Amino acid sequence: MKRVLIIAGSDSSGGAGIQADIKTASAIGLYPLTVITAVTAQNTKGVQRIHLLSPEDVKYQIDAIADDIDFDVIKVGMLGSYEIARKVIDFVKTVKKPVILDPVMFAQSGSRLTPEDIFYEIMKYSYLATPNFYETQQLTGMNIASLKDVKEAAKKLCNYAPRVLIKCGDSKLDYDVFYDGYEFYEFKIQRINTVNSHGTGCSLATAIASYLALNGDILGAVKMGREFVFNAIKNGIPLGSQFGTVNQMGELYKNSHRFYCVSKLNEAFQLLKELKIGRLLPEIQSNLVYSILEPAGIDDVAGFKGRIISMGEDIFTPSCPQFGGSKHIARVLLTAKSFFPELNSAMALRYDRRVVDQIKKAGFNTAFFDRKKEPKEVREKEGSSLDWGVKVACKGLDRYPDFIYDEGGMGKEPVIRVLGKDPFEIVEKIKKIKVFYKNV
Ligand code: PXL
Numbered sequence: 001m002k003r004v005l006i007i008a009g010s011d012s013s014g015g016a017g018i019q020a021d022i023k024t025a026s027a028i029g030l031y032p033l034t035v036i037t038a039v040t041a042q043n044t045k046g047v048q049r050i051h052l053l054s055p056e057d058v059k060y061q062i063d064a065i066a067d068d069i070d071f072d073v074i075k076v077g078m079l080g081s082y083e084i085a086r087k088v089i090d091f092v093k094t095v096k097k098p099v100i101l102d103p104v105m106f107a108q109s110g111s112r113l114t115p116e117d118i119f120y121e122i123m124k125y126s127y128l129a130t131p132n133f134y135e136t137q138q139l140t141g142m143n144i145a146s147l148k149d150v151k152e153a154a155k156k157l158c159n160y161a162p163r164v165l166i167k168c169g170d171s172k173l174d175y176d177v178f179y180d181g182y183e184f185y186e187f188k189i190q191r192i193n194t195v196n197s198h199g200t201g202c203s204l205a206t207a208i209a210s211y212l213a214l215n216g217d218i219l220g221a222v223k224m225g226r227e228f229v230f231n232a233i234k235n236g237i238p239l240g241s242q243f244g245t246v247n248q249m250g251e252l253y254k255n256s257h258r259f260y261c262v263s264k265l266n267e268a269f270q271l272l273k274e275l276k277i278g279r280l281l282p283e284i285q286s287n288l289v290y291s292i293l294e295p296a297g298i299d300d301v302a303g304f305k306g307r308i309i310s311m312g313e314d315i316f317t318p319s320c321p322q323f324g325g326s327k328h329i330a331r332v333l334l335t336a337k338s339f340f341p342e343l344n345s346a347m348a349l350r351y352d353r354r355v356v357d358q359i360k361k362a363g364f365n366t367a368f369f370d371r372k373k374e375p376k377e378v379r380e381k382e383g384s385s386l387d388w389g390v391k392v393a394c395k396g397l398d399r400y401p402d403f404i405y406d407e408g409g410m411g412k413e414p415v416i417r418v419l420g421k422d423p424f425e426i427v428e429k430i431k432k433i434k435v436f437y438k439n440v
Pocket of ligand 1: 011017042104109199
């Protein structure tokens with residue numbers, strides 16, 4: 001496992017600083033070693049207090065690591081004072097490991113965290129510096145108004161650092177600029193409308209350091225780091241009363257859930273195949289879906305694209321399960337899940353009144369909606385019909401329904417929908433009621 005040595009300050013709100021660095025490195029798969037320079041007391045409203053550790057405290061932490069533990073890359077964030085920077089510079093000029101320097105001057109709230117003249121010297125020992133727009137203006141003394149100005153600033157900064165990534169997300173400009181002393185690379189900024197962006201700068205520098213350690217390619221590391229931060233912003237967490245924080249773990253958890261859902265759907269589908277339930281599928285065919293735990297929409301629900309289809313008693317599917325693979329039954333699930341968050345899986349079956357009677361008799365919890373009562377405006381709005389029906393069926397229930405059925409309507413086949421916490425619960429329920437279809 002690659003290791004990143006992080007030299008940075010602590011942020012009590014957990015969003016930026018060393019907390020962001022640790023989460024970022026861990027999410028990417030590196031082991032974080034930490035040297036803490038300062039303890040800040042802050043929340044989503046601002047920084048209340050900054051306590052700098054003594055230069056000796058910082059040196060002791062550096063020596064403790066350097067004396068015993070190997071690492072692959074260094075990330076430097078908040079330094080706090082010239083004296084602390086001195087200790088860090090004395091260290092980084094002796095090690096032959098790439099240093100990713102985030103020249104942190106201000107917190108997002110505007111509080112000053114480090115005087116800027118510290119950075120000219122440490123930039124010389126860095127592999128890459130990652131100033132944001134304001135830090136770039138401070139460091140160059142320029143008033144930057146265009147992409148051309150950014151490039152000029154990059155050239156100026158490369159009198160100190162060998163490479164720079166100038167982050168323009170907090171300006172009106174549309175591109176971040178990477179300059180390696182030879183060529184410029186422009187990266188289009190994809191903005192997300194959110195207040196939960198605390199921690200982006202720290203996370204980006206650590207992500208770049210981490211990918212550099214893994215791949216050894218700085219341009220690739222910059223690209224991957226930017227994508228990492230984009231996802232962290234996309235998964236941001238509303239926190240406190242003002243600026244929430246990015247979520248470095250969000251995509252990792254989502255992806256591991258996604259993998260889990262797909263493999264479990266495959267397993268459950270094999271069990272369904274063995275049940276020989278071809279004759280239980282509706283005319284419109286069926287689907288079996290499985291949602292991640294906190295879905296944002298149908299793209300977070302896995303299903304079989306092209307549906308599950310029947311031939312005699314057998315069932316088939318033309319595709320592997322994939323996210324966004326189902327439209328109808330995924331929507332049914334998401335609406336039911338808004339009432340009963342424990343529901344994660346659903347499947348459609350052929351309707352027969354006698355089957356429904358037997359399901360009820362067997363003690364299952366059933367719910368019903370009547371398409372004849374569907375309001376005109378719902379009927380006229382494409383795709384809203386099932387949403388309405390499932391809401392009607394779930395409203396007022398104190399436990400989730402095992403089955404939601406309707407008796408059809410103009411051009412709509414009646415359907416029984418099986419619901420459960422996971423696809424295996426669906427398989428078990430179908431196993432129990434399969435015999436009811438034989439009796440009709
Ligand atoms: O994002 C810059 C930063 C770095 N380090 C610490 C911080 C912040 C911003 O708030 O608090 C400790």
